[in-house]
Amino acid sequence: MEIVHIPVMKEEVLSFLHPVSDDPVMIDCTTGEGGHTYAMLKAYPELKVIGLDRDSGIQAKAIERMKEFGNRFEPVNCWFNDYLEKAEDNSADMILFDLGISVYHYAESNRGFSFRKDEKLDMRLDLNQRLSAETIVNEYDEKELADLIYQYSEERYSRRIAKRIVEERKKGRITSSAALAEIISQSVPPAYRYARINPATRTFQALRIEVNRELDRITPALKEAVRVVKPGGRIAVITFHSLEDRQVKWFFKRNAEEEKQVKVLTKHPVVAGEEECSLNPPSRSAKLRVAEKTEGKHGKD
Numbered sequence: 001m002e003i004v005h006i007p008v009m010k011e012e013v014l015s016f017l018h019p020v021s022d023d024p025v026m027i028d029c030t031t032g033e034g035g036h037t038y039a040m041l042k043a044y045p046e047l048k049v050i051g052l053d054r055d056s057g058i059q060a061k062a063i064e065r066m067k068e069f070g071n072r073f074e075p076v077n078c079w080f081n082d083y084l085e086k087a088e089d090n091s092a093d094m095i096l097f098d099l100g101i102s103v104y105h106y107a108e109s110n111r112g113f114s115f116r117k118d119e120k121l122d123m124r125l126d127l128n129q130r131l132s133a134e135t136i137v138n139e140y141d142e143k144e145l146a147d148l149i150y151q152y153s154e155e156r157y158s159r160r161i162a163k164r165i166v167e168e169r170k171k172g173r174i175t176s177s178a179a180l181a182e183i184i185s186q187s188v189p190p191a192y193r194y195a196r197i198n199p200a201t202r203t204f205q206a207l208r209i210e211v212n213r214e215l216d217r218i219t220p221a222l223k224e225a226v227r228v229v230k231p232g233g234r235i236a237v238i239t240f241h242s243l244e245d246r247q248v249k250w251f252f253k254r255n256a257e258e259e260k261q262v263k264v265l266t267k268h269p270v271v272a273g274e275e276e277c278s279l280n281p282p283s284r285s286a287k288l289r290v291a292e293k294t295e296g297k298h299g300k301d
């Protein structure tokens with residue numbers, strides 16, 4: 001088994017997160033291949049990690065990797081917001097979110113996340129759900145498509161791209177990532193088509209967000225995380241684009257000012273250092289925000 005994902009800001013995460021009780025538990029909401037989980041289990045011999053991931057393909061890799069820790073690693077296949085909703089008050093010392101998808105998804109999943117490959121358009125993390133990128137591209141109406149591309153990626157050519165998709169699908173269903181990337185490329189002006197960033201980058205991001213309802217899960221999960229973490233325990237969140245980061249920033253800020261259940265430990269987001277950015281390009285857009293739960297009463301009632 002080859003590990004293809006390098007954990008982002010691992011040292012920074014380790015410096016913020018530590019046990020606050022004798023029987024410590026961490027919830028890794030986005031375990032992926034388990035880069036952060038592995039480092040935490042190594043650092044704290046008493047620690048137990050509940051490792052969540054909705055994707056059973058990548059979760060199988062984490063299970064294999066974490067074998068050496070025996071029952072100190074407990075994998076759960078679920079959406080993190082669903083898990084946290086049912087979790088007990090004050091039951092975790094720390095909660096980590098490393099949002100989005102992993103290098104595994106682009107390189108190994110075979111589900112059309114990458115516009116550089118010719119794969120079936122899919123993009124689902126939960127393989128039991130019906131909605132896939134293929135359904136969206138072929139069945140949403142033009143306005144819905146344009147709106148979601150704009151809303152979830154701030155793509156300035158969203159309307160032209162949506163129009164072209166609708167024209168092209170009249171000739172037959174669009175079923176592959178390469179076919180979609182070509183349609184996008186043909187629908188934008190040449191200067192944009194040949195720019196440094198591939199013209200399909202934003203649209204592919206938007207489709208992935210829509211398929212997995214990524215942005216709908218963050219704030220509800222953070223609300224529950226505040227209830228679930230122990231007083232003195234911490235919630236760390238790594239985001240990769242402004243739509244995610246905005247939610248985290250405002251949630252922590254509002255809670256700290258109004259409900260006062262957390263204090264924010266990162267006045268400005270922590271970003272990866274120069275060396276990490278050059279060694280691991282995905283870390284360039286990463287932002288880490290951390291909040292600590294204050295002492296006091298925080299239960300559901």
Ligand SMILES: C[S@@+](CC[C@H](N)C(=O)[O-])C[C@H]1O[C@@H](n2cnc3c(N)ncnc32)[C@H](O)[C@@H]1O
Pocket residue numbers: 005006007008029030031032033034035036037052053054055058078079080081098099100101102125217
């Ligand atoms: C950026 S990767 C995590 C990488 C991991 N920290 C590591 O070092 O290997 C995010 C992972 O979270 C999963 N994921 C994303 N959103 C999720 C959600 N709402 N609920 C559960 N899993 C999710 C993805 O399938 C992916 O494996």
